Amino acid sequence: MAGSTRRDPLGLRRAMSDRLLQALIAAMALLACLGFAAARGVEALGERWRQGAEAAVTIQVPDPTRTRIALALGVLATLPEVADANPVDPDRLAELLRPWLGEQPNLALPGVIEVRLRNLDADVALIGDRVAEAVPGAVTEAHGLWVGRLAALATAVQGVAYAALVLVGLIAVAVVAVATRAALIARQDSVAVLHQLGATDREIAGRFSGRAMILALGGGVAGVLVAVPAFFLLARLAQPFGGEVMAEALSGLPWASLPWRDIAMVPVAAGAIGWLTAQAVVRVWLARLP
């Protein structure tokens, strides 16, 4: 008892409720973790899609003689919007199609040229027309453009996720500020007595900010503990979009791909927000005293 009052002369353990503030900070921490998960997950998907979008255009050349392929490559080389054009190895193509076509050694497969564009907004129809003029029957497909648009969407979603994180941080600041102000009002007479006895602003603000930091840190840890299972569930659901098979066992989940550093930073950030906000609120309040 004597020890606790020595450390807590303002009685902040009672004045600064541990339950409500910690619960609210835990909710903020959970949202922050989910925000990080969304941002990092979308970033990874977007990156994968972006890589796919680089091969934005494929050109199929029926009757793929060496001459016709060379002719098509020659036309593509003259187009400024084309960054790169490479014929797909016929053996690799046959391997890719085997699940659908089976072993069909006599089936005449078209030659395929992967085209990387300098700019995804380039007019693909024009490229197709130029190639078809030189190589009759050549067909151009621009499936990668949709992937590019998806990648752009992913970038936008990522931006929204980071904006949501900032908003969560601001709400956490507001929650701590309200709790600190309520505790100040509850203990204003005691604060005035300490001030009159010669306590400095740093000493008084330190009492509040220490308490706020402990509560926010605890809330942050609780939020992370709740977030991690949800985070794994989302990671598992997102696996197919990354070209992986959905894991059935915990060991199959993408443990290494989780943003552990971000997760670890959430309670630390919560504690820092608690400390800094309480310091600011109390010091502004104390500035009114002589």
Add this chain to the structure above:
Amino acid sequence: MPMRMEPSGTVVRFDEVGFAYPAPGGGRGPEVLRGMSLALDDGSFTWLLGPSGAGKTSALRLMHAALRPTRGAVEVLGVATGPAARGALPVLRRKIGVVHQDLRLLPHLSTFDNVALPLRLARRPEARVAQEVTEMLTWIGLEHRAQARPEELSGGEQQRAAIARAVVSRPALLLADEPTGNVDAAQARRLLALFAEMNRLGTTIVIATHSEDLVGRFPAPMMRLERGRILDHDE
């Protein structure tokens, strides 16, 4: 208690001091202290007398650096409180003991912890805090009430606890505002003897009261206030 210290000069100096509280609608209200000039020597004992509203409490708060003058100059323990940086005042306040009229004990702390506050603010080692607070509570007759909270104490016990908190750090200056207001005559005499003992040991003491009876029991220099002005000051 420490050995008596030799007086070394003026502890409190007011020079044409005026003070007005902020008005509710902004700006300043009428002056509650007007043109006060005084000098209290180190080791002196002064009665601050006057009817309610004369300005006694405001004068004490100026001496405690809990207020700054709106005009004139106040110097306490060598610090000019008017122009002093805000950060310089806590150090000054730690050298001043104050007994407020409304006592201002912290309700959630025990008597022991209330009395220990100034020592803990001064970061004294806890073993020394325990020793000095116990000595002080024994001296003031509250050793058996050390763990009681203020609400469990009688009015007189609360008054003594407030006085113990004011003097436990052996301040250079002790300011008391109606310190015997809540106690009976016997208790008042006991508290007065305590102040006299502290003064004998070297503490400069200013006691505000409107009780002429109390003053009669301990003859000392008197400063009489009326409507914010010093009527007379015998030294």
